[in-house]
Amino acid sequence: MNSVIKKFSELSTEEIYNVLKLRSEVFVVEQNCVYQDIDEKDQKAIHLFIEKNGEIIAYTRIFKKGDYYEENPSIGRVVVCKKERGKNLGKEIMKKSIRYVKENMDAKKIELSAQKYLDKFYKELQFYPEGEDYLEDGIPHQRMFYDLIRNN
Numbered sequence: 001m002n003s004v005i006k007k008f009s010e011l012s013t014e015e016i017y018n019v020l021k022l023r024s025e026v027f028v029v030e031q032n033c034v035y036q037d038i039d040e041k042d043q044k045a046i047h048l049f050i051e052k053n054g055e056i057i058a059y060t061r062i063f064k065k066g067d068y069y070e071e072n073p074s075i076g077r078v079v080v081c082k083k084e085r086g087k088n089l090g091k092e093i094m095k096k097s098i099r100y101v102k103e104n105m106d107a108k109k110i111e112l113s114a115q116k117y118l119d120k121f122y123k124e125l126q127f128y129p130e131g132e133d134y135l136e137d138g139i140p141h142q143r144m145f146y147d148l149i150r151n152n
Helices: 013-029 089-106 117-124
Strands: 002-007 046-052 055-063 074-080 107-114 126-128 134-136 139-147
Touching: 013 046, 013 055, 046 089, 055 089, 074 089, 074 107, 074 134, 074 139, 089 117, 107 117, 107 126, 117 126
Parallel strands: none
Antiparallel strands: 002 046, 046 055, 055 074, 107 139, 126 139, 134 139
């Protein structure tokens, strides 16, 4: 397995295709959620993914402060392909994403919009919820934060 971190402009056509394919397979088809995944934000993001035999099997996108949330950097589109789940790849890619923010962005917190059913997953990574739950694309979500100072 190979970890890759790239800006949008550095992604190959094949990598972009494979990222969008994975996100579509999980967020649109598997979760039965019709929404606009291509949201004009990928160009601002750092793309972190894990490849295995040339296939992208886990992925996140990372935003600096002001590119997604006004006050904090953000991690989003966290996804692991179905056949690779249960191998801690979700935690692995989140830890790599948190490390990237710690090492490359001047911030005190990371902010994300988490699907509510993944509450335990994010809490095990030291994220904590804040505010009211809400619906996003018909799926219950919650705002969560990671304290970069306390968890240093």
